[in-house]
Amino acid sequence: MARDYYDVLGVPRTASAEEIQQAFRKLARQHHPDINKDPGAEERFKEINDAYSVLSDPKTRQRYDRFGENFRQIPEDYDERVAAGAGARGGWSAGVGGAGGGGGRGVRFRTADGADFDGSGVDFEDLFGGIFGRGGGAGGSWGPVPGADQEAEIQLSVEEAYRGGKRGITLGGPTGQRTYDVTIPRGVVDGQRIRLAGEGGRGSPDAPPGDLYLRVRIKPDGRFRLEGRDIHVVLPVTPWEAALGATVPVSTPGGTAKVTVPAGSSSGRRLRLRGEGMPNPRGEDGNLYAEVRIMVPPEPTARERELFEELAAASAFDPRRPR
Structure with missing residues (x-):
């Protein structure tokens, strides 16, 4: 039996919408698979998302309170x-x-x-x-009775969600497995539902069937971290690129883009590529944020070591000195 959604979020059944939202944000930060490396974090994160998607909608919450x-x-x-x-x-x-x-x-x-x-x-x-x-x-x-709507999950990679397109999925049910050809909307986000009209529960004779809703779950990705429609990536740069400035390639779900690293950039600096995040068919596209991370040669050559030693001798820069 599925856990009670109120128990999942750790709130009483009398909780206000604001209390539910606060509980969700706290738990989502705690259990996000990109942050929490516990093997069960991903399933826990899905459970938290499910609970919030139901309890944050007043109409859906009312039905859940009534029917379980x-x-x-x-x-x-x-x-x-x-x-x-x-x-x-x-x-x-x-x-x-x-x-x-x-x-x-x-x-x-x-x-x-x-x-x-x-x-x-x-x-x-x-x-x-x-x-x-x-x-x-x-x-x-009783007369014609339409079939009930049904819901299932579909897991997508970040690239699949970004690009959209056709995909075949197979779902199991009481009458066996069925395969569906699904059109993934470009820019679909985690928790969004895709409607397959007429693919839900069967109705009585002469009554239409219900609809099947596929709730999107975007799989964790070591390269891309999603926040709504914004995408966050790590941008590795060399010490000289960070110090002198450079135009370098950055990976996005849609391919490779170019980003300008300003001279004097330190690790942790965020560079924004406007509109390079998740597409939004009904509004403004998300942004892509590239976080600078300075990398050094793991095994410098003799010449590289010599140049680094010359720089160390010539430079008066001290990153630990208060400024």
């Missing part, structure tokens, strides 16, 4: 269907309790005359099978 971990399998028009079913069954009504319920736990039923009873032990699939397209109500059909 299986809220995505409950049709959006659940209440309307139950109301229609109540008429067919002589005035029964039902309310589903909060997260973590299974079977009939957390459910109470009310008859037309106002009497109610606990639904513990009630077989939902038997009772509501017709609502979800597997049977009929008393004295006839």
Whole structure:
């Protein structure tokens, strides 16, 4: 069973939107795979993202509070269907309790005359099978019932997310594996959903199927670190390039670009390449930030050592002196 999303973020069920956001930011920084090298950090980071994506959206949070971990399998028009079913069954009504319920736990039923009873032990699939397209109500059909929307994950490299394009994916299900041809939008970001219309749960006869949503997970990459649509890379430079200035190549998900290193650059200096980050089809593209890292020859030649010794003798520069 999946962990309760509130437990994942370490907040109470009464937490405000601001408290949820603060908890997410703290945990995301702590468990980001680029920072935390623990073997379980990536899975923990995904779990944190999942919890935040649900609880940060008021409408989705309300559905999660009401239906629990299986809220995505409950049709959006659940209440309307139950109301229609109540008429067919002589005035029964039902309310589903909060997260973590299974079977009939957390459910109470009310008859037309106002009497109610606990639904513990009630077989939902038997009772509501017709609502979800597997049977009929008393004295006839419930009518066409659309299929429920479903969700799965798709993992992409930074380059795949940057460029977009076609990709085939195979997903397993109760009826076996299915392969889909997916169009990846250019510039898709972590947590974004790709909709495959009509590929979700099957509806009742003469009713349309639900949609399948693929939630994007961008795999950690040792070269590129993403912050929203901004991309951060390390830019290795030689001591003389840093001291004298130079134009050097830098790797981006779209290929190689050129960046000018100003004279007198030290390690840690960030150089911005505007618009070279993740593309944004609906707005301004992200930026690419190249962080200067000065590298020295690991095994200098005799001539290199001689030149470094000459520089050491001639230079009065002391990086440890307060300025």
